[in-house]
Amino acid sequence: MSKPKLVMVGNGMAGVRTLEELFKIAPEMYDVTVFGAEPHPNYNRILLSPVLAGEMKVQDIILNDHDWYRENHVNLHLGKKVAKIDRVKRQVIAEDGTVESYDRLLLATGSNPFMLPVPGNHLPGVIGYRDIADTDAMIDAAKRHKHAVVIGGGLLGLEAANGLKLRGMDVTVVHLGPWLLERQLDEVAGKMLQKSLEDRGLNFLLEKQTEALIEGESGRVAAVRFKDGMQIPAELVVMAAGIRPNTALAESSGIYCNRGIVVNDTLQTYDPKIYAVGECVAHRGIAYGLVAPLFEQAKVCANHLANYGIGRYTGSVTSTKLKVTGIDLFSAGDYMGGAGTEEIVLNDPAGGVYKKLVIKENKLVGGVLYGDTADGPWYFQLLKDGKDIHEIRDHLLFGQSTVGDVGHQGQNKAAAMSDEAEVCGCNGVKKGTIVRAIKEKGLFTLDDVKKHTKAASSCGSCAGLCEQILASTLGGAYQATASDKKPMCGCTEHSHEDVRRAIRERELTSIKAVTEFMEWTTPDGCEKCRPALNYYLISTWPHLAADDPQSRFINERAHANIQKDGTYSVVPQILGGVTSVEQLRKIADVAEKYHVPTIKVTGGQRIDLLGVKKDDLPKMWADLGMPSGHAYGKSIRTVKTCVGAEHCRFGTQRSMDMGIKLEKMLFGMWSPHKVKLAVSGCPRNCAESGIKDVGVIGVDSGYEIYVAGNGGIKTEVAQFLVKVESDEAVMEYTGAFLQLYREEGWYLERTCHYVHRVGLEHVKSKVVEDAENRKALYARLLDSLKGVKDPWAERVEGELKREFEMLAVQPA
Amino acid sequence: MSDWKKICTLADIPRLGARVVQNAGGDIAVFRTAADEVFALHDKCPHKGGPLSQGIVHGKRVTCPLHGMNIALDSGDAVAPDVGHCDKFAVKVDGGDVYLKI
Numbered sequence: 018m019s020k021p022k023l024v025m026v027g028n029g030m031a032g033v034r035t036l037e038e039l040f041k042i043a044p045e046m047y048d049v050t051v052f053g054a055e056p057h058p059n060y061n062r063i064l065l066s067p068v069l070a071g072e073m074k075v076q077d078i079i080l081n082d083h084d085w086y087r088e089n090h091v092n093l094h095l096g097k098k099v100a101k102i103d104r105v106k107r108q109v110i111a112e113d114g115t116v117e118s119y120d121r122l123l124l125a126t127g128s129n130p131f132m133l134p135v136p137g138n139h140l141p142g143v144i145g146y147r148d149i150a151d152t153d154a155m156i157d158a159a160k161r162h163k164h165a166v167v168i169g170g171g172l173l174g175l176e177a178a179n180g181l182k183l184r185g186m187d188v189t190v191v192h193l194g195p196w197l198l199e200r201q202l203d204e205v206a207g208k209m210l211q212k213s214l215e216d217r218g219l220n221f222l223l224e225k226q227t228e229a230l231i232e233g234e235s236g237r238v239a240a241v242r243f244k245d246g247m248q249i250p251a252e253l254v255v256m257a258a259g260i261r262p263n264t265a266l267a268e269s270s271g272i273y274c275n276r277g278i279v280v281n282d283t284l285q286t287y288d289p290k291i292y293a294v295g296e297c298v299a300h301r302g303i304a305y306g307l308v309a310p311l312f313e314q315a316k317v318c319a320n321h322l323a324n325y326g327i328g329r330y331t332g333s334v335t336s337t338k339l340k341v342t343g344i345d346l347f348s349a350g351d352y353m354g355g356a357g358t359e360e361i362v363l364n365d366p367a368g369g370v371y372k373k374l375v376i377k378e379n380k381l382v383g384g385v386l387y388g389d390t391a392d393g394p395w396y397f398q399l400l401k402d403g404k405d406i407h408e409i410r411d412h413l414l415f416g417q418s419t420v421g422d423v424g425h426q427g428q429n430k431a432a433a434m435s436d437e438a439e440v441c442g443c444n445g446v447k448k449g450t451i452v453r454a455i456k457e458k459g460l461f462t463l464d465d466v467k468k469h470t471k472a473a474s475s476c477g478s479c480a481g482l483c484e485q486i487l488a489s490t491l492g493g494a495y496q497a498t499a500s501d502k503k504p505m506c507g508c509t510e511h512s513h514e515d516v517r518r519a520i521r522e523r524e525l526t527s528i529k530a531v532t533e534f535m536e537w538t539t540p541d542g543c544e545k546c547r548p549a550l551n552y553y554l555i556s557t558w559p560h561l562a563a564d565d566p567q568s569r570f571i572n573e574r575a576h577a578n579i580q581k582d583g584t585y586s587v588v589p590q591i592l593g594g595v596t597s598v599e600q601l602r603k604i605a606d607v608a609e610k611y612h613v614p615t616i617k618v619t620g621g622q623r624i625d626l627l628g629v630k631k632d633d634l635p636k637m638w639a640d641l642g643m644p645s646g647h648a649y650g651k652s653i654r655t656v657k658t659c660v661g662a663e664h665c666r667f668g669t670q671r672s673m674d675m676g677i678k679l680e681k682m683l684f685g686m687w688s689p690h691k692v693k694l695a696v697s698g699c700p701r702n703c704a705e706s707g708i709k710d711v712g713v714i715g716v717d718s719g720y721e722i723y724v725a726g727n728g729g730i731k732t733e734v735a736q737f738l739v740k741v742e743s744d745e746a747v748m749e750y751t752g753a754f755l756q757l758y759r760e761e762g763w764y765l766e767r768t769c770h771y772v773h774r775v776g777l778e779h780v781k782s783k784v785v786e787d788a789e790n791r792k793a794l795y796a797r798l799l800d801s802l803k804g805v806k807d808p809w810a811e812r813v814e815g816e817l818k819r820e821f822e823m824l825a826v827q828p829a
Numbered sequence: 830m831s832d833w834k835k836i837c838t839l840a841d842i843p844r845l846g847a848r849v850v851q852n853a854g855g856d857i858a859v860f861r862t863a864a865d866e867v868f869a870l871h872d873k874c875p876h877k878g879g880p881l882s883q884g885i886v887h888g889k890r891v892t893c894p895l896h897g898m899n900i901a902l903d904s905g906d907a908v909a910p911d912v913g914h915c916d917k918f919a920v921k922v923d924g925g926d927v928y929l930k931i
């Protein structure tokens with residue numbers, strides 16, 4: 018049976034991205050044919066500006082080379098412009114007569130520069146700025162001529178003017194508006210920008226209306242005349258006064274257009290066989306002119322072309338950045354403000370810095386940054402997440418570093434880092450390597466960067482920094498996604514939040530049920546989603562959903578930590594860090610018997626036997642006869658204690674006792690990420706309760722409970738939750754808080770990140786203020802822990818032992 | 830000379846899991862996919878020697894437990910953009926028994 022035919026018209030960024038997305042999820046579905054009017058394979062149009070400025074070459078900006086088309090069996094017609102669509106016969110006809118028929122058609126024809134309707138606009142030397150041919154024409158003109166006039170002081174116009182200036186021309190930018198970039202900047206920032214461009218030798222004529230382009234003796238354009246009679250020389254005129262969606266082909270075929278080809282939320286035109294994406298499209302009345310929203314469209318469109326029928330495009334918030342090297346400018350959202358909004362402004366003209374944040378109902382809705390844009394991506398993320406900024410408002414304007422939200426080393430100025438600076442400490446990846454990969458391999462997302470460079474793929478603390486590098490390298494092409502919409506992994510469109518909800522509401526109880534119901538694109542998930550799904554299932558449906566060992570990372574499957582050489586470690590349970598002669602003797606005997614190479618006291622107050630062969634594990638556990646210390650899981654880890662009122666002269670509460678009670682209660686608890694507790698006997702806090710998921714501090718009148726601290730990648734001080742009087746109350750509040758985290762946390766989200774996301778107020782409202790809810794949470798925790806068995810004892814005998822046995826070749 | 834040698838029954842290998850065969854020339858990991866296909870690779874990741882047998886199996890791939898590189902079970906090649914190759918061995922299932930050619 019032959020495959021259905023998909024024809025794409027327009028071989029540009031949005032269209033090819035759609036094909037890439039389609040090949041990812043349904044590689045064999047269509048016979049694909051592509052028509053491109055330009056003679057080049059798909060390239061990164063955005064980078065035409067660095068090409069014009071002499072910072073890059075055309076071959077550096079190719080995104081999909083000819084091999085890519087070949088490998089994906091795309092029938093490619095380059096340099097052929099489609100002239101007609103016959104919707105009855107379902108055929109497209111190119112100018113040169115090539116005919117291809119389609120079952121589905123994808124229009125991705127981009128847009129055209131708007132040529133001002135003034136006399137002389139057809140003269141040689143008058144061009145738009147859109148493609149490689151235009152760029153070549155400008156480079157060529159700069160070699161032969163002196164005077165350039167750029168009409169339009171928007172992003173494109175300024176980038177063109179900057180490039181032409183760098184190539185040695187005298188450049189004047191003519192702009193109708195009262196200040197530059199009036200669609201991206203407010204007046205103050207616009208004027209600052211103009212000043213620094215003037216310092217680089219550009220000339221500006223603002224509030225000028227062009228009347229005519231004057232022909233010279235050679236027949237080429239020679240001057241520009243304005244309405245007020247002024248005339249200036251120009252042998253090159255670049256029209257950058259806006260773009261118009263390229264709808265000519267669609268319109269001539271009777272497809273409904275209204276300032277763009279009109280599409281619905283699935284990117285379908287009025288003809289159901291025909292889809293459209295990119296700048297040629299009008300979605301809910303908006304035609305976008307930046308790639309980030311177009312890529313979102315591409316993803317949704319691919320999904321529908323693949324017949325998955327899920328995902329809707331509902332519009333985008335955009336941010337922009339000017340790509341003129343040395344000038345930092347960023348704007349996003351509603352930067353003008355107005356009724357119902359408040360503004361926080363920093364204006365330092367002498368220092369060349371201007372920042373304005375627009376806030377509405379405690380949320381960031383827009384902003385302009387000039388001179389120091391390092392925090393742009395962070396603001397953009399806050400904006401997209403719709404995060405309540407009430408608590409950080411005092412510090413907001415001073416950036417991410419002042420709210421303690423940075424990676425290791427406190428680095429947060431990606432743009433200011435040298436190429437030699439190390440970004441990823443785990444994998445030794447330098448900034449220059451990341452920037453090069455982004456440019457050369459055409460990377461657009463953090464995920465791409467992780468895969469190609471390994472940066473941010475281990476501990477992840479540099480993820481924010483990598484996003485900043487992406488943002489500063491890509492400019493407006495960078496798109497932060499709202500965190501709660503980020504897909505779990507490459508197997509699905511659904512976010513952690515969606516998946517948790519579906520499991521709960523649809524009563525899904527197995528991984529298969531989830532991946533089928535939610536239409537996973539892979540047969541059995543991947544190493545990222547399966548452990549998460551397994552956790553969501555067993556935490557939502559305890560005693561009902563079966564645990565799937567094959568969906569657990571090896572540490573949790575083997576109940577021991579894998580080491581770099583493939584050996585394992587054994588950490589027996591030592592409740593509260595309080596041990597005994599018997600325990601120590603058992604540990605010593607076992608260590609001796611199995612020749613354990615290293616014995617170490619851990620940072621969590623336990624004893625670690627390191628370097629054990631896997632097949633020795635069950636034997637050692639049997640000999641030890643001690644329960645597992647859970648040092649390996651996304652689970653309860655340790656409850657650290659100090660000596661407390663049992664011995665200490667300052668102790669106010671019996672912290673060892675309290676810690677042991679808590680650790681016993683939580684034995685066998687799985688959680689989104691690991692959970693560590695500490696109990697200190699007094700505010701001197703020798704058990705470091707201030708940096709634990711739950712930290713308990715004894716005071717004379719009872720206990721203070723702190724939550725969501727972290728001592729790891731991102732050191733974070735725990736926040737005060739409540740003060741209680743009895744041991745029972747400590748257990749109830751702790752249990753309720755942890756159960757809330759277990760029910761609402763996303764996989765691999767520590768309590769500090771979880772509380773950061775939902776807010777401490779939310780936690781208090783569920784755990785402190787609502788006694789009934791607290792008791793219900795606590796009861797659910799205890800219920801799910803009912804009947805847990807010691808994993809080591811279970812593996813010493815029975816079927817689970819198989820995991821640890823090696824196979825031998827059997828005699829024939 | 831290499832020969833078909835019986836190592837275990839298909840049921841001895843968990844679906845989406847692996848078992849390790851001791852072998853003089855280095856351990857061999859024998860994987861079983863959800864569709865009951867069986868593959869065998871040298872149990873040594875091309876990155877830093879991680880034991881692939883201990884990784885999570887998905888589709889026709891295994892993810893190395895140490896640093897997360899994905900290896901295609903049918904070819905032994907690292908999945909792009911990673912590069913690397915892991916030696917593979919012939920395996921077959923016959924009458925519910927698994928045979929390895931070593």
Ligand code: SRM
Nearest residue numbers: 578580586619620621622623648655727728729730731767
């Ligand atoms: C054994 C121990 C180091 C030691 O010798 O002291 C240790 C060893 C490991 N830690 Fe740790 N951590 C150990 C205490 C800590 C502590 C201190 C503490 O618990 O009081 C911290 C900071 C406190 C915290 O978690 O907030 C700590 C923060 C981390 C982190 C960062 C977690 C974070 O969310 O920021 C990781 C990475 C991760 O979990 O993703 C990590 C991961 C690891 C792993 C499991 C790395 C891995 O995935 O293989 C290490 C296993 C080594 C091995 O070969 O077995 N380890 N680790 C400590 C075991 C404690 C115990 O008895 O259970």
Ligand SMILES: Cc1cc2nc3c(=O)[nH]c(=O)nc-3n(C[C@H](O)[C@H](O)[C@H](O)COP(=O)(O)OP(=O)(O)OC[C@H]3O[C@@H](n4cnc5c(N)ncnc54)[C@H](O)[C@@H]3O)c2cc1C
Nearest residue numbers: 027029030031054062098099126127295296307308493494
């Ligand atoms: C100089 C410059 C700098 C830019 N900088 C940025 C930036 O920093 N950030 C950002 O987000 N965006 C930037 N953009 C905008 C970005 O490049 C566009 O949003 C994006 O390329 C649009 O993608 P598209 O696929 O819709 O259109 P295009 O990439 O223009 O692709 C459309 C293709 O269709 C072809 N075509 C049209 N009609 C036909 C036909 N009938 N038959 C066959 N082929 C046809 C065209 O020749 C063209 O190749 C910049 C654009 C330019 C020109």
Ligand code: SF4
Nearest residue numbers: 443476619620729730
């Ligand atoms: S034990 Fe912890 S800190 Fe030490 S190397 Fe391993 S992960 Fe890093």
Ligand code: FES
Nearest residue numbers: 874877879893896
């Ligand atoms: S050893 Fe396998 S990924 Fe590093």
